[in-house]
Amino acid sequence: MVPSLQARVERFNYDYADALDQRRYAEWPDFFTADACDYRVVSRENHDAGLPAPLMGCYSHGMVKDRVTMLIKGTLTYRDVNFRHYITNVRADETDAGAISASANFLVMQSDLEGNASVYMVGRYEDQMAIAGDRLRLRRRLVIVDSFSIDNMLAVPL
Amino acid sequence: MNTQAHGAQPVWPAADFSRVPYEVFTDPRIYRLEMERLFRGPVWNYLAMECEIPQWGDYVTNWVGDTQVIVSRSRDGSIHAVENSCAHRGARLADKVRGNARRHVCPYHLWTYSLSGDLASVPFEKGHKGKGGMPPCFDKKDHGLRKLRIATHGGLVFGTYSDDTEPLPAYLGPHSLTQIDRLLMQRTPKVIGYLRQKIAGNWKLYNENVRDPYHASLLHLFQVSFGIQTPAMKGGIKLDKDGKNTWNHSILSDDDAQGLRDLDRDYAGSGKLMPDLQMHDPAMLEVPLDLQDGYKTTLLSMFPSLVVAQVDNTYAIRHLRPKGPDAVELHITYLGFEGDTDEDLHNRLLQVNLIGPAGYISMEDGEALRLVQLGLKTRHGEHSVLEMGGTGELHDTDYLSQEISIRGFWTHYHQLMGFEPAATEKV
Numbered sequence: 231m232v233p234s235l236q237a238r239v240e241r242f243n244y245d246y247a248d249a250l251d252q253r254r255y256a257e258w259p260d261f262f263t264a265d266a267c268d269y270r271v272v273s274r275e276n277h278d279a280g281l282p283a284p285l286m287g288c289y290s291h292g293m294v295k296d297r298v299t300m301l302i303k304g305t306l307t308y309r310d311v312n313f314r315h316y317i318t319n320v321r322a323d324e325t326d327a328g329a330i331s332a333s334a335n336f337l338v339m340q341s342d343l344e345g346n347a348s349v350y351m352v353g354r355y356e357d358q359m360a361i362a363g364d365r366l367r368l369r370r371r372l373v374i375v376d377s378f379s380i381d382n383m384l385a386v387p388l
Numbered sequence: 389m390n391t392q393a394h395g396a397q398p399v400w401p402a403a404d405f406s407r408v409p410y411e412v413f414t415d416p417r418i419y420r421l422e423m424e425r426l427f428r429g430p431v432w433n434y435l436a437m438e439c440e441i442p443q444w445g446d447y448v449t450n451w452v453g454d455t456q457v458i459v460s461r462s463r464d465g466s467i468h469a470v471e472n473s474c475a476h477r478g479a480r481l482a483d484k485v486r487g488n489a490r491r492h493v494c495p496y497h498l499w500t501y502s503l504s505g506d507l508a509s510v511p512f513e514k515g516h517k518g519k520g521g522m523p524p525c526f527d528k529k530d531h532g533l534r535k536l537r538i539a540t541h542g543g544l545v546f547g548t549y550s551d552d553t554e555p556l557p558a559y560l561g562p563h564s565l566t567q568i569d570r571l572l573m574q575r576t577p578k579v580i581g582y583l584r585q586k587i588a589g590n591w592k593l594y595n596e597n598v599r600d601p602y603h604a605s606l607l608h609l610f611q612v613s614f615g616i617q618t619p620a621m622k623g624g625i626k627l628d629k630d631g632k633n634t635w636n637h638s639i640l641s642d643d644d645a646q647g648l649r650d651l652d653r654d655y656a657g658s659g660k661l662m663p664d665l666q667m668h669d670p671a672m673l674e675v676p677l678d679l680q681d682g683y684k685t686t687l688l689s690m691f692p693s694l695v696v697a698q699v700d701n702t703y704a705i706r707h708l709r710p711k712g713p714d715a716v717e718l719h720i721t722y723l724g725f726e727g728d729t730d731e732d733l734h735n736r737l738l739q740v741n742l743i744g745p746a747g748y749i750s751m752e753d754g755e756a757l758r759l760v761q762l763g764l765k766t767r768h769g770e771h772s773v774l775e776m777g778g779t780g781e782l783h784d785t786d787y788l789s790q791e792i793s794i795r796g797f798w799t800h801y802h803q804l805m806g807f808e809p810a811a812t813e814k815v
Contacts, residue, residue: 271746273581273582273583273584275485275582275584276581276582281579281580281581281582282580282581282733282737283580283581283582283583283722283736283737283740284581284737284740285583285740285744285745285746286741286746287737287738287740287741288741289737289738290669290671291668291669292667292668292669293668293669293671293672293741295668295669296667296668296669299667299668300610300748303662303665305609305610305613305662305665305748306609306610306748306751306752307607307609307752307755307756308751308752308755309755309758378584379584379585379586379717380583380584380585380586380745380746381586382585382586382587382588382745382754382755382758383585383745383746383751383752383754383755384745384746384751385746385751
């Protein structure tokens with residue numbers, strides 16, 4: 231049975247979340263198209279007011295790679311917590327042949343090294359994806375964060 | 389001294405403030421005193437940028453210490469700040485962060501105030517059909533909102549509760565005035581975004597942090613690796629007359645790269661120094677400085693809670709909003725300028741990656757402060773040590789490995805808090 235578009239996008243999001251939650255940061259750039267991609271984390275406050283500055287903005291595949299390279303190489307001192315993404319309310323539509331417009335809600339929980347869990351982030355993905363053979367890749371992922379008073383820091387992408 | 393009555397009397401064992409009692413970061417009684425004696429005392433509190441409220445009725449909310457205020461523009465162009473709490477039963481009036489309103493109306497009983505905080509009308513003040521209503525002695529003039537006195541400079545709006553606060557230019561001092569002119573008055577700023585960071589540390593730890601160039605090249609390895617601020621750079625600090633306001637700066641020079649390679653031993657074998665690290669897309673590091681004066685980082689810290697920051701080509705207002713003894717929101721207003729080209733804006737959106745809670749060279753401050761707050765929490769009767777750069781008299785420096793500017797903050801803090809005099813002998 232050929233999975234539905236909806237199911238394919240859901241699976242994509244689960245794989246994406248797993249790579250981040252399991253700290254396989256080197257895999258993260260592979261979820262984006264290599265030629266042109268755009269990843270932005272924006273506060274809902276700025277988004278709704280039409281203010282352009284993101285919290286985090288990668289406008290090329292190289293910038294996407296750099297975000298995780300700094301984590302992998304230990305250039306940044308960031309808090310060692312375990313994250314877990316919950317991605318729901320997925321909607322996906324094929325807009326043109328080979329192109330998908332999708333969205334989803336997300337919740338990211340954080341658990342510290344002594345086992346205390348709390349909500350880290352809540353927000354929404356707005357995605358433009360490309361179908362490349364049997365894989366989906368992100369051309370654009372806009373991460374709109376409702377919880378934009380950032381708890382401590384935003385080192386690991388969402 | 390009613391600090392005694394409150395039971396909050398930390399010991400300051402060094403007259404040069406090279407020792408800071410840890411209780412000032414944890415004791416809720418000291419926190420309450422700070423809200424009264426500092427934020428409602430003889431200081432100018434940052435409230436807004438004028439460009440955020442250009443039209444009649446435009447308002448923003450902000451925090452003076454942990455008290456919320458509404459800052460608005462009247463019909464005649466004047467700016468007013470009032471506490472966001474009804475004179476009747478205390479309800480919050482404006483529940484939006486920013487907006488436009490030509491009067492302040494309490495949602496509970498519709499008491500209505502002018503933008504300057506005067507009570508204009510009370511529903512059923514005279515009762516209904518001759519019954520009820522306020523007593524005859526009730527005078528609306530006695531029931532306005534609590535107001536702050538306003539002063540502006542360089543598009544920055546400040547407010548004070550005290551009649552004794554010195555005029556704003558004298559309070560800011562010559563270095564602040566020069567830097568506000570350089571950063572905010574040569575061009576007309578406009579807001580291109582807000583960034584917020586919840587830091588699990590006392591608000592004064594951030595004041596120490598931003599007055600501390602010693603940490604800048606040790607905690608923030610990204611900026612060392614890519615030559616944004618390194619210990620090899622030229623730079624220094626300048627203090628105002630009270631020590632309360634500080635200007636830290638570092639200057640780009642040609643021999644920085646070699647200087648960096650010679651530094652390895654100073655990193656104590658931490659393995660953290662990576663002078664040969666490359667970026668896959670270094671575009672954000674290749675944006676030319678748009679001021680031609682060679683300053684790579686300038687941090688203007690103004691007592692008690694404002695920083696005007698230039699980090700590389702980013703310009704931002706950083707404001708501290710205390711949330712109790714062990715938490716503070718760092719609120720960042722990220723700036724572009726009128727007349728910015730599309731390329732200028734693109735560059736600002738590239739370089740925002742350097743600052744804020746996800747910034748390559750600033751995200752770590754929140755984490756460092758969290759660790760400090762956790763570490764000092766139970767060290768009652770003990771003190772932090774501020775001797776880097778020398779002890780004794782406060783003075784300007786032409787070097788960056790120093791903590792003198794932090795001692796400047798504490799000197800003024802101690803004075804305004806009315807604590808017992810600091811001892812002349814270290815313990």
